[in-house]
Amino acid sequence: MSNTLGQAIKLTVFGESHGPYIGGVIDGLPPGLRIDTDYIAAEMAKRRSVAALSTPRREADVPQFISGVRAGFTEGTPLAFLIANSNTRSSDYDKLRGLARPGHADYTAHIRYDGYEDARGGGHFSGRLTAVIVAAGAILRQALESKGILIGSHIADLAGIKDDPLNSEEPAADIRRLNSMDFAVLDENAAAEMQERILKAREASDSVGGVLETWITGLDAGIGEPLFDSFESELSKAVFSIGGVKGIEFGSGFEMAHMQGSEANDEFAMKDGRVITLTNHNGGINGGITNGMPVVFRTVIKPTPSIAKAQRTVNYINAEEARIEITGRHDPAIIHRARAVVDAAAALVTADLICRQHGSRWLV
Amino acid sequence: MSNTLGQAIKLTVFGESHGPYIGGVIDGLPPGLRIDTDYIAAEMAKRRSVAALSTPRREADVPQFISGVRAGFTEGTPLAFLIANSNTRSSDYDKLRGLARPGHADYTAHIRYDGYEDARGGGHFSGRLTAVIVAAGAILRQALESKGILIGSHIADLAGIKDDPLNSEEPAADIRRLNSMDFAVLDENAAAEMQERILKAREASDSVGGVLETWITGLDAGIGEPLFDSFESELSKAVFSIGGVKGIEFGSGFEMAHMQGSEANDEFAMKDGRVITLTNHNGGINGGITNGMPVVFRTVIKPTPSIAKAQRTVNYINAEEARIEITGRHDPAIIHRARAVVDAAAALVTADLICRQHGSRWLV
Amino acid sequence: MSNTLGQAIKLTVFGESHGPYIGGVIDGLPPGLRIDTDYIAAEMAKRRSVAALSTPRREADVPQFISGVRAGFTEGTPLAFLIANSNTRSSDYDKLRGLARPGHADYTAHIRYDGYEDARGGGHFSGRLTAVIVAAGAILRQALESKGILIGSHIADLAGIKDDPLNSEEPAADIRRLNSMDFAVLDENAAAEMQERILKAREASDSVGGVLETWITGLDAGIGEPLFDSFESELSKAVFSIGGVKGIEFGSGFEMAHMQGSEANDEFAMKDGRVITLTNHNGGINGGITNGMPVVFRTVIKPTPSIAKAQRTVNYINAEEARIEITGRHDPAIIHRARAVVDAAAALVTADLICRQHGSRWLV
């Protein structure tokens, strides 16, 4: 089914923006995995708003564990958790009834669910549900870290403002630094400029998009499956489940359209007895399987569709053209928050692919 | 498992480049679906080489049906088919034994499969296996066409040479024209220039990449699943299973990083009693679900990794650095062939997502 | 994963006997399905204890819906629900720490989960989790009833005491009568005798088992899948997930070992323009697919393993032989309660198999 990700490690997500809780069930976790609630809380915080930049809707977002955890360790049975939806203001949405917010799923969900969908705040299609992905991902991400596998992202491009690249020879320090930041940008000047750009978008009742670049380091060669469950296939499937993502590329990605084979091919060499590649245009993946180099991918996050500017739209209940002004609390950019979700999705997929080969006890 | 795609319509792929056959099993097809072998043959031909541009290895690639078909109609039980591997020259590969071809899966497959992989011609990772995807996709593509759903691609960009855009108001005629072409480019001048560029790459013992743009029209609004099985998730998963694909974007894709919400949002309007959007930056998909506009996505195909130029590499059997010169028959570009595979993958995913909602008899 | 049942309609179960909640997520439900909480409550009541016969532990067992339901109708997105575990007395289990209760999963769960399992009250292996199956099954059972498909069971045999058979020509009235009963036995004398037998077992600090016979009527011919997902395969898989089930047989089942083909074959005939069979030794299923006759199967429920009698066992923590006396509240029979679970499992499987063929909107 659609709301479940993974095979060896399976996450099922449920909930709506304005219901009492959203939540998840993770099946397939090994017994004896440490659950560090501080670590999870830190990830949840990254997904929440950054002062001044984002929506004032702030939720504690502490996952409440219902099953599968005792005394700080997984039991191996399904781990279920809830995250309370406090602070929902349904009235914000009442006046939007029947109006399709451009760039949102209101209209498509209405058709898909025959009018029975919970339209308030995007319902099941709300970005709110990414909190479940972040909570689940944090559990796996910590497990991967304990095995030397690091995951981290930076905002490589926000509305044209670029961050410095990571140190490709020694990315671990940069990744750790990014993971300690609320606004994941290496270059302080770029960070300041980006934040200014976001505030400017807010003033203009508009929003901005950007590109996240994500790194996974410490992966052994040989992870991934052939054909339909390649590392790229599984990762892209997970990442496209995040609202606002409209593209993903690995390594040099779309630039490869303008490269020649002799440039794009990553030549192999030996270093300290290990096989490496001299470049990493293929983003650490050959034939869908990791080659031991860092996995690098970029995700484009579209500008937040909720903008205060008046827009043309339709009322899909009475099939009439209409105008819409979205007044509620909304982010002029979500990329700095989406980063926590992309990292979490990467953790879930990486852990799943490793456990498919080696069994889930590999994580412990 | 990795070698199976889809839920309602499931394709399982098997085989290696130098085995006796490659093949597939399609489970979930409704009974009574027409199987038109001419249609399939035409799709297979598009995937095969285009004179002068591609490798002289030509295979008839006629799928031999083993089960599930009788008197030109599906039975509803698993449809299995084989495609013979004639014309394999294993000796071409013998001298490459242990040498990791840069950009290929030789090394990663060796690690993944503990040295038991069939390395000849890429084995299970060979582009050869895409013939199975094309054959299976042709069956579904024809079924979709009979329901008014058209799928087609053009080479939007080859090494920087761009094709004209499709007529976005009335794309059907362009799609039909593309589907009748061997080299799917709308602008004849661009087509000639691209072919010249490919030949030049061959002379230089090198290769080129490009970008395919694919359209799916005639889709009702409401197709796709929330979260992990969104239209984008399922399509990207399928497309990344094709060798050489390193990126995918929907609608305006990566350009959205530089757009504002007020530009990127596709405003809704009514036209002839139907809901439409005035622009299509979201590629026909909102919240992972079709909105009734054409689904448009772009796929980057990297330059063919098999090039005649000498390259640095390693021998992964004895863990030594080495040089490699690939002398066999290889394409200086695969994008014009990959197009048939991307179309097939799109057909498989589209049919699967429709049948998940409506049952597979919808196709008949 | 193990804790998920079904393909078109998927139920995921989580929770432990002594956690705050148990619960479930149903994915794949169509939008617009009525949720009748009274109907669900009635099913939950059947699973709860019958005065004097069963454990005094009584829980209201009202499922609290978290998502996927609004104003009494499904939304089509994942329906999640919780059932509170009130009235747990962990102290009852403290003195059993490390002692494997014979006939229970204490020891096997300990090995399976490396000692991290929640052993209190059976944890994830507790019969308590069948409440989730009953709640989920009630939703589908009601949907099936609205389409003319009836499901019901009686206690055909309790410790050798047999009930009357159903009226095989016109079973609907008997099924409706059984579904209105707490103790599902057609023959009042047999019912009284069975209840006496249960009380006698309690006095003897012992327990009794029996056989449930379940009927599904109103099914069209043609439901079920070939081979591994036959109606029998899917039903048996679901039923064996219920604690205490050690056997299942369809139609004449094990008696067929002593029949000849000419007896066991159900001859076909026409009746009122419909194909029927003159006997029903095959339990309404030929080749794994329904033939339009009632589906009839029998499930053996072993005597409750929790008995007050002293038993030999081991302490699996210190690997020593031990004695165990189980003093808590326990049922001398569970068959009258298991009946609600078997009915629910049958509803889930039947609905799933129908929806796989026809799409889930068939249910609405």
Next chain:
Amino acid sequence: MSNTLGQAIKLTVFGESHGPYIGGVIDGLPPGLRIDTDYIAAEMAKRRSVAALSTPRREADVPQFISGVRAGFTEGTPLAFLIANSNTRSSDYDKLRGLARPGHADYTAHIRYDGYEDARGGGHFSGRLTAVIVAAGAILRQALESKGILIGSHIADLAGIKDDPLNSEEPAADIRRLNSMDFAVLDENAAAEMQERILKAREASDSVGGVLETWITGLDAGIGEPLFDSFESELSKAVFSIGGVKGIEFGSGFEMAHMQGSEANDEFAMKDGRVITLTNHNGGINGGITNGMPVVFRTVIKPTPSIAKAQRTVNYINAEEARIEITGRHDPAIIHRARAVVDAAAALVTADLICRQHGSRWLV
């Protein structure tokens, strides 16, 4: 999908009785598993007819490997194989056109597949397809044997004639003896009597059924999953996919309806530092998970439905009552052949459940 069994080790089955081939694809096998064609041939022989007792249709049934095997070892990629259908006599079936053979799937398949099914010889529902299960099972069975896990069955009861029980203390010798036999019965007198009974059934143009008892020894405690993928759930699902199976019971099975808890509970004890149970009424499984004792289950095989006696039936094409006389070659009993299939199914399920926990490399 219906034609695929397993999660870590997945078998997909395709083909029809009168097509050119039947076959299977096994996905998830580890690389480096030995493929012993003699071992497979021996299993295939057990499934084939026994002189005088069975149908004269004899097929060499040598699986032809298409992919996934090289030089006697698995590659780790999908292993596909074909088995040729030689010696089919479609004319035997022509006169049966539209006549529903009682006890067969002709009618149900006709309804299920809208009349597009291949009805010749049962098509996809033919017992012929069990050859694929046997071939695939042989590969896993040999792998399990190399790890000390033995699987074997005997005909415990044929038409009321009973075999001796296995030596429950030391079953390995009995299992090995059974595995070397064509007609798997421990007691020679019983074997002779059973064969006589089968021949008598043939003379009477009739057929007989029986009960197989299957043992799996050498399994560690802790194998199996909770709830829906319990050892019993997965095994029963696989076994009910075999034509003619109408019931399955584990351990004391249906006898438990007449036992008290104090009898049915298997008390635990220590023996040579290992936990054992003093009895094995639960068939080696507690809570769906193995407890280290032999897994024992019994399967009832109904009398062969193809009998020469005239029977009442319907012609489902013109919806009329009819008579049928089945003249082709048919077995008066299939239980001695079904035994190879049940063993194979047990091997597939056991291997799958082990590999889900430990990864598939456990098998190598």
